[in-house]
Amino acid sequence: MGKDRNGVFHPGKGKPSGANKEEGLGAQSTPPEKMKEYLEISDKYTTGPDELSPNLRLLHHNRNTSKANTSRGYGTKTSGKPDHTKQQEENGQNRFAGVETASQPTEMPGILTREAFKELGAVSANHCISIYIPTHEYGTAVNEMSDSILFKNKLQEASKKLLEKGMKQPDVDKLLGPAYSWVYDTGFWRNQLQGFAVFLAPDFCRYIKMPAAPPELLIVNTSFQLSPLVPSMLATRDFYLLLLSKHATRLYKYDTAGINEVKVAGLETLSSYEAPDIDNGEHRGVDGYTNSADYLKAIDDIIFREVLNTEKAPLVLAGTEEMVAEYRTVSAYKHLYPEAIIGNHTYDDLQALCRQARNILQPYFDQELDKAKERYANESATRLTSSIVADVVPAAFYGQVDTLFAARDAHSWGTFDEMNNVLKVDDEMNGENDDLVDKAVVKTIANGGRVFILPKEQMPADSPVAALMRY
Structure with a gap:
């Protein structure tokens, strides 16, 4: 747009400024498949129409966007924008890089045995730190490193408590150093269960990935706080899970070591079952199994002979409604649980299936508690x-x-x-x-x-x- 000698602006010659453009304010329509995502973002960052959430951090509009790069000497040379995440990670790692720590982090099983529990209970020192936080296996919280941030806050809170108790900063760094090594380890936080616990003392560092979410807790004392571990370590909660499939039936056991596949001799080589070919007027199977009942009976015979004949733990079935119903008619195991996980779960996440089975079995597990409470009343x-x-x-x-x-x-x-x-x-x-x-x-x-x-x-x-x- 030009300006004449009198300071008056005149539009340039040619097509009008709105030519070949859509009418309106320029806002594009929202794709239907993105609507849910946009609504979730709106809920996260706003508290009402045109009102931002009070905890939303905004950068000043007059900020120097290249200040970190020019004055501190870090960032990406190509864009000129600072890499705050990378620098933060380097600062956190460098702080403890030269700190001498006598203890190395050791992972303990998610469901402790009585002996492992007693090992933690026997530790006594002037400064014993117990930290519990709920964690996430998947979702936005994992992508945003929410668990790592919460854990870092707990470590900072522990550091403050130790300093208030008169501990020197180098000694605090030495005690907390093994735990700080996890803060910026993205791979570590992407491989969590529902809870995380860490126990720190001089020359001692143990951690547990818990199968159930604990209450958020930090205790600095002369011994470890262990009560939150108890709900996950009840030995009576062992069970089996049989994943029924026409082509790859699998048996799993849940115990103090978590859920793991039971390798059953002969089960992997068992012939699969193929539904009859009705279109051709033939009733044929694969390798001789002409009906599902024979196939399921063969599975039950092998599992019962190799594993279940001396067991009393409940067995939960997972499979289609038809296969589950037919397996019940041919099974010889007396502790087959009446409720099952219905559906095709061949490719489902094993931990998710395990949680479903535990929820189904909760009334069974509560029987021992009910008997104990009845005895107390009597x-x-x-x-x-x-x-x-x-x-x-x-x-x-x-x-x-x-x-x-x-x-x-x-x-x-x-x-x-x-x-x-x-x-x-x-x-x-x-x-x-x-x-x-x-x-x-x-x-x-x-x-x-x-x-x-x-x-x-x-x-x-x-x-x-x-x-x-x-x-």
């Missing part, structure tokens, strides 16, 4: 039960507790002198006392007792603990 008027912290804690230390009920997320702070049988209960955590509820849990398991961690409303008594005594 014995409630005798000296074989107690819901008083001052009675239950010493009894747990001395091996008197047969079954302990502990309220989830409940704490009772204090100290217990086992040698002199002296219990002191405090109003709050002071850095020198223990969580007496957690100590009762640890000691009961160490002495061979059973523990149930329950929501407060499901406790057999209005107390953070309740116990059935051996004597």
